[in-house]
Amino acid sequence: MAAFPINEFMASLPWTVLAVAVALAVTFAVAVAQRRHSVMDVAWGPGFVAVAAVSWLLSAGTGDDGRRLLLLLLTGVWGLRLGTHIGWRARGGHEDPRYEAMLRTAPGSRNAYALRRVYLPQGMVMFFVSLTVQVGMFATGALGWVAVLGVLLWVIGFVFESVGDWQLAQFKKDPANKGTVLNTGLWRYTRHPNYFGDAAVWAGLFLISADSWPGILTVLSPALMVWALAGKTGKPLTEKAMSARPGYKEYVESTSGFIPWPPRRPAGRR
Incomplete structure (x- = not known):
């Protein structure tokens, strides 16, 4: 079994951070346009899919191909089903009561407050939780x-x-x-x-x-x-x-x- 490609993995981290940032930026733009920050719930699963896809591309030629494909497929099926389900459930609706209660106390801009209290924390959690998939993509063992x-x-x-x-x-x-x-x-x-x-x-x-x-x-x-x-x-x-x-x-x-x-x-x- 080859050693874990630590250099390649470390080089991939800025790109997976970027994947999270882009996913949340797009979600934030949609939320502002719809005046409904609960769209973050819809983007939660697909955000993990984006990170998995970037890791899969960057780990080509280093990680075990079977594990890479398995992690991509299982993360993709889970994330896309979850996003589709929540999106269908929330279609045509208004702001989720949980978000409304939180944003009601916003000091100043509700959008800026949501960015700090919703998007930034969830982005950090998304990146940290997805590390198990990111590391697995680069693992070399069968x-x-x-x-x-x-x-x-x-x-x-x-x-x-x-x-x-x-x-x-x-x-x-x-x-x-x-x-x-x-x-x-x-x-x-x-x-x-x-x-x-x-x-x-x-x-x-x-x-x-x-x-x-x-x-x-x-x-x-x-x-x-x-x-x-x-x-x-x-x-x-x-x-x-x-x-x-x-x-x-x-x-x-x-x-x-x-x-x-x-x-x-x-x-x-x-």
């Missing part, structure tokens, strides 16, 4: 059993995320369900199949990279994504918004908060 486990975990995550999103979309189509809680399908086993799926996808990508040195050193990249989804911006904010709905307290008591698990019996029932 694919092994750890990478196979990574693919299986990615598949599980992608199924949970995409099927969970589809089930929620179908649930919301019925006006009779407005203000109620979805507790069937995958939502019976976890309160957040989409967030769990997202976390599993990135854990899978990490394993594909960690199969060859020094991919294992990027463990903090998927860890940051999992922490954000489970403990910071994903699960907590969603549950705060849902907490007042009738039946949600009972749903919390009976359903796993993140990792899928058979539902618990409500207290007092046998």
